[in-house]
Amino acid sequence: MNKINSIRKDWSLIETLIAEDRKILDIGCGDGGLMEQLENNRNAITHGIELNRDLAANAIARGFNVVHGNAELDLSQYSNNSFDYVILSQTLQAMMKPKDILSELLRIGSKAIVSFPNFGHWKIRLQLLISGKMPVTESLPYTWYDTPNIHFFTIKDFLNLCNEMNIVIEKSIGLTSKGKQFDISESVTGVNFFTHEAIFLLSYKNFEPIKIKSSKKVFAKNSVIAN
C-alpha cells in the first residue's frame, strides 16, 4: 500500500465512524481532502487546522474553513464540546505532548477519532531485532534523524493510556499491512503484532452519579461537617 492509498483508506474508514449532519474539526486537515469527503458523504459542517502554510492556503482557496496554525498551541481557543467529532488522522505520533492533545480532543469534541501507525507491527519488531537499527517502513518512511514522528507507540501503549485517562474505546478498526480490515476489540490474540494501522473512536467514560444513602432518617447538619 502506498502512502496516498493508505490515507484514502484511512479516510474512508473514518467516514464509517461518523454519523450524518455532524460538526467536525479535522486537525492537520491538509488541503481539506477529508473535509470535502465528509461534507459530500456525511453532510458534515467542517472546520480544520493545518500547520503547513501552502496546504492551509489551498484548503482556504478550496472554500473550507481552515485556520493556519499549530494544533499544540491553538486547540485551547476552542470551547468545550463545540464539535461532535474531532479527528486526528495519522498525526498523534508527531505531537510534542500526545497525552495533552488526547485530552484536548475530548474536551473540544464529544467524540474523538484517532488513527496511527502501529509501532508494534511484526515487520517493525523484526527490523529492529534483526538489523538493530530504527525501523523504516511504508507508514513510517523516515530515517530517525529527520522524522516528524517523535513519539512512537504501539496499540498496547495506546490502550493503556486510554485506560489511564478514563477514555472509552467505542469502536476500533485495525488494518493489516495488506489492507485487510478487522475489529481490534474482537480479535483476541496477536492484535498488536499484525495491526499495521489502527483507527479508534473515543469518548470519555460516563460516570454514574454516586448515590449516598444515609442511615439516619434525620439529617443533622453538624454531623456532615464533623464527619
Place this chain on the structure above:
Amino acid sequence: MKTKFTTDTKLETEIAYFENINLKLDSGDIIDSFKLAFKTYGKLNADKTNAILVCHALTGDQYVAGNNPITGREGWWSRMVGPNKPIDTNKFFIICSNVLGGCAGSTGPKELQNGSDVAYGGNFPSVTIKDMVKAQSLLIESLNIEKLFSVIGGSMGAMQALQWAIDFPDRIFNIIHIAGALKHSAQNIAFHEVGRQAIMSDPIWKNGKYFENNEVPERGLSVARMIAHITYLSENAMHRKFGRKLQSRDIISFGFDADFQVESYLRYQGKSFVERFDANSYLYLTRAMDYFDHDETFRKNIEFSHNPNNHLKYLIVSFTSDWLFPTIESKMIVNQLNSLSREVSFLEIDTDKGHDSFLLEEPQLDDVIKGFLTKNFAKIDE
C-alpha cells in the same frame, strides 16, 4: 430615504447625496446632510446577490481599479480587482466609496459646510470607523442591495470590514479582513501622533484653516507621510530595495542632501502625497483609526448580537513581516471567533514586504481571495 445620485465628470466618480438625514456620529455630533463619492465595477445580477463592498485604507480612495483622475495612475487595487482578477468584475459587482472624512469627493474637512461657502477644515466633527460604516450602509441601502456578498478591506479597510460584521451581520455573507486588528495598538497611535504633530506644527496649517489663503501645509503633511511610509515597509524589504545605495552620486556629500536612495525615495513619497491628499483629512482619518477598539467587546458582540442562523464567514489574513498590524493581532480575532465556533479561515502569508503586502504582488493572497469568493459564492448561489 431619498438619495440623489449624480456623476462628477471631472473626478470621474459617482456621488450619492443624503439630504436631511441627520447622521448621528459616535461623538454625538450630527451631520444633517452628507455625500459619498463612489465607484462601481462590473454588473449587479438580477437577484442582487453578487455585490462586494471594497473598503479603502487610510490614504486610499474610491478608485480601486481603472484610471484614478487625481493621480493619473491606475487604481490602488487594480492588480486585485478587474476582469478575471481575484476579485472578478465579470462575476461580481464591486462598490468602493471614499470614506466619510476623506478627501476624494465625500463629505470631509475639505468640503464646504452645509449651506455655506466655507470649508469645514478643523470644524469638521470627529468621525470613527463606525461612522464611516454607517454612511456606507446608507449607500448600500440606497443602491437597493439588501445583502452584500462580501466586505473586503486591508488595514483601515479591514477595520471597516470588521465593523460591518459587528454592526450589520445580517446584511453581509462574509468579510475578508487583511492586515487588521481588533484595536489600534499603542505603537500605532504613537506613529499617528507623530504624523499629526508634523502637520499641526507646520505654520501654514493654521488650525486647519490653511485653505483660506489657498495654501497647503506641505512640509508637515509630507513628513507625516514619510514616517507612515516607513511603518508600511519592513527592514528586510527596505534593505532589499535600497540597502545603503547612494542616490545619483558616487560619494557621500558630507551634507544633508538626499545622499541615500532611501532618503530620496521617502522625500518623493512625501512630496507626491501632498499633491493628492488633504492634511486635515489625514488628521481626522488617523484619529478614526486610533479610536478603533473592539478588544473588550468583540466577543460579546459576536456572541449576543448575531442571529445564530446567520453563518457569517470570516477570512482573516496577516503577513509575517507586518509589524504595524502583526499576525498576533489577527490571531486574537481568530481565537475569539473559534471560541464561539464561527466559520473562520485564517492564513499568515510569508513575505518580507511588510504591512503594504496587501497592495503588492502576493500570489497566495490572490489565490485565497479568489478561491474564498468563488467557492462561497457557489454555495449561496445554489
